[in-house]
Amino acid sequence: MGEVYRLLPLNVPEADIGSLYRFEPSFTEDSRRTSPNNGRESYEGDFSHGSTAALIPRPASRELPSPPEEAYLVSFVLNDPRHPYNWSALKKWTVLIVVCSAAVCVTVASSIQASTYQNLEDEFDVLRIEAVAGVSLYVLGFGVGALFLGPLSEFYGRSIIYLVSFALFTIFNIPIATAQNMGILLFFRLITGLCGAGFLSVAGGTVSDMFRPGTTDLPTAIYTLAPLSGPCLGPILGGYMNQNVTWRATFYLIIAWGGVEFLLLWTLVPETFLPIVQKQEARRLRISTGEGAWTSPSEKSGRTVRDVFPAALWVPIKLMMSEKMALAMDTWTSLILGIIYLFFNAIPYTFRTLYNFSLGESGLAFLALGLGMVLGTATQPLFIARIKDKGIRAGTKPAPETRLPVGMAGAILAPVGLLWFALSSFRKMPWIMPMLGTLIFGVGSVYIFTCVFGFLVSTYPKYAASAMAGNTLLRCVWAAGFPLFALPMYQGLGPEGATGLLAGLCALLAPIPFVLARVGPRLRAKSEYAS
Incomplete structure (x- = not known):
């Protein structure tokens, strides 16, 4: 017919x-x-x-x-296999592991330069503070880049941000490895920090894209470990390398690692952000059917980056400055991360001064700090089970305050670990004693970060991305500043006095989770952003 x-x-x-x-x-x-x-x-x-x-x-x-x-209009039903919630467990955890490994790579790059200080001073005839500035500029790039890459991922998707930023990260490490003067090295350290920021601001969104509410605690704890353990791994890898070969090999290692990670991201990490997944499906249907009417909710809205980008940059700062809870939590994590980056100067100085460690051996001293972070992550299920139990008994979503007990444990362990380090930093003490202090501090730091991240997301669910972006900005700015005064402080006060001062600062902020447990509900009721 x-x-x-x-x-x-x-x-x-x-x-x-x-x-x-x-x-x-x-x-x-x-x-x-x-x-x-x-x-x-x-x-x-x-x-x-x-x-x-x-x-x-x-x-x-x-x-x-x-x-x-x-x-x-493209939409997915509840059990649609195309929805990231309904992917297989193998696929979800593969994506998470690859993203975490990439986060480890960019954070290793932040601290591995700490092993190159002496070689940079000798080759370029610069002061120690100029060599240290490479670490500070890189971490500063983390904070600034997070403000931009997070909003961009909401429009263009997580996958493209990962691929583009990691490709640029790998490419821009080449001028660092081949730099002929300190200015080129410092400039590209800042640029590579900006590129690597995607795994601090976007990867948390990938976790929430794939795992349903109520099942994100363990994936979040594992992701939290990645950017914290990476800085500990940097000196371990760089110590013996810089002791036996040129400092340039340090960055050739990062380039090779970055190339491998790019291939893994390309092949194993699909798009996870639901509006972009629907947009890709609409495009596929238009091409396969020839029907131009197919569209997705995000395309139908007509919003552009220009419409929301200014607000995306301003809201994290406004929320941090106007919300007492957010400012307190952000300050707390900023101090902890600042101390971690300060340790890249403090630990080698302490062990080389007191125990005559070589460059490679002083890098191995970071094993205790990294082990503490692993132990902190391994014990997370104990707290996760308690949070779920409270939610089941209440018959509702657990209140943000249920996240605070893990922070209370961290608030005690972090200053105790620093105090242990301070009191055992003497020649008569065996070298294992101050290392035990860094192990305790490592456990406490993971507890604090897990508490803060969980509390911010559950307190400001509609503004979770902005709350996390503000937290990333402040703690990276602090972390960028701490390495600059670390060595003068330890030379002036000694390991025991300088670390004792840090323990006192941690003790001053330790009451934060205990206070929020009492006044948190009242502050949330008055908050413009909390829900």
């Missing part, structure tokens, strides 16, 4: 289907076929058993009405 029918989407309302056809009664005695001049065919049948209705296509001169716009 010559009549052509449109293939409708499955969700066209039944009332609209009837309008595509007309029904005419026929009482013919015999069957006959007619062929109008226009070449189109109609059929009439033998209905000798009585009157019935013959289905006759509408004349070609009348156009078929189009289905409603909603018929071409």
Whole structure:
């Protein structure tokens, strides 16, 4: 037959289907076929058993009405396998592991330069503070880049941000490895920090994209370990390398690692942000069906980066400055991260001064700090089970204050670990004693970060990305400053006095989770952003 029918989407309302056809009664005695001049065919049948209705296509001169716009709007049902929530556990954890390994890579790059200080001073004839500035500029790039890459991932997707930023991160490490003067090295350290920031600001969103609410605690704890353990791994890798070969090999290692990570991201990490997944599906349908009406909710909204980008940059700062809870938590994590980056100067100085460690051996001293962070992550299920139990008993979503007990434990362990380090930093003490102090501090730091991240996200669910971006900005600015005064402070006060001062600062902020446990609900009730 010559009549052509449109293939409708499955969700066209039944009332609209009837309008595509007309029904005419026929009482013919015999069957006959007619062929109008226009070449189109109609059929009439033998209905000798009585009157019935013959289905006759509408004349070609009348156009078929189009289905409603909603018929071409891409959406996923609850159990749709295309929704990241419904991916297999193997796929989800593969994505998480690859993203975490990339986060380790960019954070290793932040601290591995700490092993190159002496070599940079000798080759470029610069002061120690200029060599240390490479670490500070890199970490500063983390904080600034997070403000930009986070909002961009909401429009272009997580995957493209990962690929582009990591490709640039790898490429811009080449000028560092081949630098002929300190200015080039410092400039590209800042640029690579900006590029690597995606794994601090975007990766948390990847976790929430794939794991349903109430199941994100363990993935978040594992992701939290990645950017904290990376800085500890940097001196371990760089110590013996810089002791035995040129400092440039340090950055050739990062380039090779970055290339491998880029391939893993390209092959194993698909898009996880639901609006972009729907947008990609709409594009696929337009191409495969030739129907240009297919669209996604994000395309239909018509929003552009220009519409929301200024607010995305301003809201994290405004929230941090106007919300007492956010400012307290951000300050707390900023001090902890600042101390971690200060240790890249303090630990080598302490162990080389007191115990005559070599450059490689002083790098191994960071093993205790890293082990403490692993132990802190391994014990997270104890706190996660308690949070879930409180939610089940209450019959509702757990309150943000249920996240605070793990922070209370960290508030005690972090200053205790620093005090242990301070009191055991003497020649008469075996070298294992101050290392035990860094192990205790490592456990406490993971507890603090887990508490703060969970509390911010659950307190400001509608502004979680902004709350985390503000936290990243402040703690990276602090972490960038601490290495600059670390060595003068330890030379002036000694390891025991300088570390004792840090322990006192930690003790001053230790009451934060205990205070919020009491006044948190009242502050949330008055908050403009909390819900």
